Structures are given as C-alpha cells and as structure tokens.
Amino acid sequence: MERVSGAVERFDRAALLLPHNLRDRARELKREERASCEEFRLRLGYPASVVMPEGERSMGGDPVTKRELGFVLEAATGASVHSASSRLAEGFITAKGGFRVGLCGAVGLSGGEPGGFTSVSSAAIRISREHKGACVPIIDSVYSGGEVRSTLIISPPGGGKTTLLRDLVRYISDAAGGPRVGLCDERSEIAAFFEGEPTMDVGRRTDVLDGCPKARAVSMLLRSMNPGVIAIDEITAEEDAEAMTRAAHCGVKLIATAHAASRTELAERPIYRALLASGVFEELIIIRKLGGRRSYLREAML
Amino acid sequence: MKTVGALLILSAALITGLEGLRRARLRENTLQSLAASFLILRSEISSGLVTTEEALEAARERSGGRTRDFYSAVLSGMDRLGEKTFAEIWTEAAEELDAVSKEERDAVIEVGSGLGRYDRETVSALLERAESRLGSMLELLEKKRQKEGRLKLILPIAAAALFIILML
Numbered sequence: 001m002e003r004v005s006g007a008v009e010r011f012d013r014a015a016l017l018l019p020h021n022l023r024d025r026a027r028e029l030k031r032e033e034r035a036s037c038e039e040f041r042l043r044l045g046y047p048a049s050v051v052m053p054e055g056e057r058s059m060g061g062d063p064v065t066k067r068e069l070g071f072v073l074e075a076a077t078g079a080s081v082h083s084a085s086s087r088l089a090e091g092f093i094t095a096k097g098g099f100r101v102g103l104c105g106a107v108g109l110s111g112g113e114p115g116g117f118t119s120v121s122s123a124a125i126r127i128s129r130e131h132k133g134a135c136v137p138i139i140d141s142v143y144s145g146g147e148v149r150s151t152l153i154i155s156p157p158g159g160g161k162t163t164l165l166r167d168l169v170r171y172i173s174d175a176a177g178g179p180r181v182g183l184c185d186e187r188s189e190i191a192a193f194f195e196g197e198p199t200m201d202v203g204r205r206t207d208v209l210d211g212c213p214k215a216r217a218v219s220m221l222l223r224s225m226n227p228g229v230i231a232i233d234e235i236t237a238e239e240d241a242e243a244m245t246r247a248a249h250c251g252v253k254l255i256a257t258a259h260a261a262s263r264t265e266l267a268e269r270p271i272y273r274a275l276l277a278s279g280v281f282e283e284l285i286i287i288r289k290l291g292g293r294r295s296y297l298r299e300a301m302l
Numbered sequence: 303m304k305t306v307g308a309l310l311i312l313s314a315a316l317i318t319g320l321e322g323l324r325r326a327r328l329r330e331n332t333l334q335s336l337a338a339s340f341l342i343l344r345s346e347i348s349s350g351l352v353t354t355e356e357a358l359e360a361a362r363e364r365s366g367g368r369t370r371d372f373y374s375a376v377l378s379g380m381d382r383l384g385e386k387t388f389a390e391i392w393t394e395a396a397e398e399l400d401a402v403s404k405e406e407r408d409a410v411i412e413v414g415s416g417l418g419r420y421d422r423e424t425v426s427a428l429l430e431r432a433e434s435r436l437g438s439m440l441e442l443l444e445k446k447r448q449k450e451g452r453l454k455l456i457l458p459i460a461a462a463a464l465f466i467i468l469m470l
Binding site for chain 1: 347350351352353354355380383384385387388417418419420421422425
C-alpha cells in the first residue's frame with residue numbers, strides 16, 4: 001500500500017512537468033494506473049500518451065502544440081535551457097525529482113557535432129521510481145558476509161535494471177562495514193542529479209560521477225576515490241567493457257547492467273562476448289517481467 | 303492669516319516641485335540599476351554553468367531599491383514555475399515596477415520572453431539588446447532632466463507665487 005502511494009506521488013510529481021491541460025488529464029487516470037505508469041509521451045500534432053506496463057496508450061484531448069513542448073522544456077530545465085545545453089546535446093535532461101526527459105526534434109550542429117535542439121517535436125518523461133527493497137530477492141547472490149560478488153544484471157528495456165542497480169548500490173553502501181561504492185551515472189538515471197545534487201538515495205558510502213562518459217568515469221573513480229565496488233548502468237560501448245575489465249584487474253568488484261533478455265542473447269553481441277570471456281563477472285541476474293510482475297533468475301558465471 | 307496661507311501655498315508648490323524631481327531621479331536610478339542588473343545576468347549566464355535562478359539571485363544581491371524588489375518578486379515566483387511560465391512570472395514582477403514608464407517596463411518584460419528558454423548566446427544577445435535599450439532611454443532622461451530639471455522645480459513655485467499675488 002505504501003509502495004503504491006509512493007508510486008502515485010512520483011507520478012504526480014512527474015506530471016508537474018506537463019502543461020496544465022495535460023496535467024489535469026494525467027490526474028484523471030485511476031490510482032492504480034498512476035502507480036504503474038512508466039512514461040509520458042508528447043509528440044507534436046498528436047494527443048499525448050502514457051506508457052503503461054502493457055504498452056503505450058493515448059491520453060486523448062487536443063494534439064500537442066509547440067508551445068506545450070516548450071513548456072515541458074522550461075519546466076524540466078527550471079527555466080535554464082542555457083545551463084542544460086550540454087545535456088540537451090545528448091538528447092535528454094534530468095528534471096527536478098530525478099525525472100529523465102528525453103527529447104527529439106531538429107538538431108543544430110556545432111562543429112559537426114549535435115549542439116542542441118533548434119526545435120523540439122517529441123518529449124518522453126520517464127517516471128523513475130526509487131524502490132527501496134527491490135534488491136532483497138537477489139541480495140544474497142550479490143552481497144553476503146561482507147563480500148560483494150561482481151554481478152551483471154540483464155533484462156530487455158523497461159525491465160527494471162536501473163531500479164535494481166540503484167537499490168543494490170544503496171544496500172551495499174549502507175551495509176555495516178560495507179565497501180565504498182563508486183557510481184558511474186553518465187545519464188543521471190541512478191542518483192538522478194539535479195543542479196548538482198543527487199535526488200535519489202544511493203547510500204552513504206557512494207561516490208557519484210554524474211554525466212561523465214562511463215569509461216572515463218571508471219578510470220577517474222579508480223584514481224580518485226579508491227572504491228571497493230564500481231557500479232555502471234548499461235554497458236553499451238567497447239571502451240566501457242575494457243574499462244571494467246581493467247578495474248576488475250585492480251581488484252575492484254563490479255555491478256553493471258546490460259540490455260539483453262538472456263545469456264544466449266548476451267553472448268551473441270561482440271562487446272558482451274568479450275566481457276563474458278574475460279571472466280570479470282561472477283553472477284548473472286536475469287530480470288523477467290510477466291503480467292507486470294518481476295522475477296529474478298540467477299546464474300553463476302564462473 | 304494671509305501670510306500663513308501664502309506660505310502654505312508656496313510650501314505645497316515647493317513640495318510638488320521637489321517630489322517631481324525625486325520621481326525623476328528615482329526613475330533614472332531604477333533604469334540605471336536595471337541595465338546594470340542585465341549586465342550581471344549576462345555575465346553569469348554566459349558561463350553556461352549558472353542556472354537562471356542562480357543568476358537572478360546574483361542580480362538581486364548586487365542591486366538595490368526597486369530593482370532588488372523586482373528580482374525578489376521574480377525569485378519568489380520561481381516556486382510557481384510549472385503552474386506558470388517563466389515569462390508570466392517575470393512579467394508579473396515587472397508590472398510592479400512603478401518607478402518607470404510603460405515603454406521602459408515593456409523593455410524589461412521583453413527580456414522575460416527569452417530568458418531561460420534559449421541557449422546562452424541567444425539569451426546573452428537578448429540581455430545585451432535590453433541593456434542598450436535601457437541605456438538609450440536613460441540617456442534621453444538625463445538630457446531631459448538637464449534641460450527641464452530646474453523648470454520642474456521653479457514652475458510650481460512660480461505658479462503658486464502668481465496665484466498668491468492674484469489672490470492678494
């Protein structure tokens with residue numbers, strides 16, 4: 001019950017990023033729908049929609065206008081588009097409350113690189129949720145007797161990897177006598193930094209590098225913070241995998257996530273194949289989602 | 303009795319004249335301070351590291367009088383961002399600027415339509431334009447004051463003196 005209230009509250013806070021008319025429509029959703037809603041989607045010229053566990057559905061009403069998308073951008077940046085421009089060039093910003101707002105539209109180039117949007121035509125507001133206790137079903141596989149086992153968490157997109165990773169980081173970091181955790185949060189989704197401060201609880205012994213490319217962040221953390229564990233969300237590039245292998249060779253334990261539905265699918269991709277072959281991970285956690293409920297499958301990697 | 307009446311009329315005229323001068327001076331000071339605050343905003347924003355709220359705070363801290371009140375009103379309105387657009391919050395605060403003329407107020411309001419909405423180059427250009435616009439308005443006011451300043455004080459006194467002579 002408490003969890004549902006918390007989820008509804010997060011929904012309501014995320015809805016504050018919407019223009020008035022859409023906010024009112026969002027609040028008309030049933031309580032259980034608000035608790036399970038994952039995203040708001042706004043596309044120029046079409047009615048706004050919500051993404052539910054079963055898929056995307058229209059909120060009805062008038063088509064979204066340019067002015068309304070401008071409102072979302074203003075609300076998400078706290079009327080500071082100029083200070084969010086480096087993030088905008090990446091295609092997203094993190095709004096107050098830790099909500100990630102993804103954007104699409106016409107991109108202006110600066111020196112051949114994306115330099116931000118000249119106009120916005122779509123916005124996706126992701127309703128991130130802090131689920132304390134999410135890691136309980138798998139914690140014994142990852143952390144027991146004061147020892148952390150290097151773990152890779154996989155699931156298809158929207159499976160709850162980030163939520164699980166955040167809770168694992170918090171749990172390990174707060175555990176009595178637990179290790180220091182270095183967190184590479186390139187896309188501000190785990191600690192959800194807003195204006196330089198984390199908006200999600202990632203534990204008292206966690207040092208966060210926000211907005212920094214993962215491979216660089218791993219090296220910086222190793223040099224500067226001497227972590228016992230390094231946590232990374234979504235390994236996507238070869239250099240991320242290489243940096244993690246280097247960190248593992250320095251004796252650091254790793255907790256990371258990747259997009260894949262199974263171990264077989266993981267092994268089909270060159271980046272992960274090399275990572276699996278390097279033997280840096282001891283545990284594999286596969287998240288499965290059935291009828292809105294999650295289950296965790298654990299496999300030993302070594 | 304007549305002398306007392308005459309003195310009262312003359313005093314009222316003097317006060318009217320002085321009040322006119324005070325208002326003109328307040329208008330000039332407000333314009334000068336607003337233009338200076340736009341320069342502060344521009345320098346803060348051009349770094350790209352400072353949020354609009356932090357830049358507004360810096361402008362408020364380094365301003366006085368009506369300009370400080372203006373930034374205080376904008377900053378307290380920032381809590382309602384989401385219910386209102388930034389431009390609306392800015393305009394509401396600018397409407398309270400009673401020391402300036404409508405045209406001068408409009409120049410301030412125009413800044414709110416772009417501040418916080420665009421990249422730093424565009425916002426900087428907008429602020430620079432507003433700064434120079436207020437600067438030109440201030441220059442005109444100063445010229446006008448040099449030309450008409452004394453007249454503003456003398457005219458009500460002369461009118462009062464004439465009135466007294468006629469009444470006596």
